[in-house]
Amino acid sequence: MRVVALFDMPDMYIITLKDHPEGVYSVYDNDEERVIPIFEDEDDADRYLFMMEDDDENPPLQVVELDSDVIIDACESRGQRYSIITSDDFLIPPDDLE
Secondary structure: OOOOOHHHOOOEEEEEEOOEEEEEOOEEOOOOOEEEEEEOOHHHHHHHHHHHOOOOOOOOEEEEEEOHHHHHHHHHHHOOEEEEEOOOOOOOOOOOOO
8 A cells, every 4th residue: 555645646636617616516425425526637537527518407617726735635624525536446427416
């Protein structure tokens, strides 16, 4: 197991409302709690966003690049759950976003 300090981590990517980066996209987990997907790879974030654009009910969204420590610290300081999506993960948008 490799342990990486936060300051060693590269930038990461989140999905937000277009032109409103404070509106961070999240999904519900099995416990009905919101979880923010944080992507290590920009291509994976773009691919996820592309899949979401197929649903006309979604608002306009965008991929935003952030320092990994900024987004992780923000989540942890607010008690917000998050999941780091690595290039080995395959994440598809939920069918029901309600």
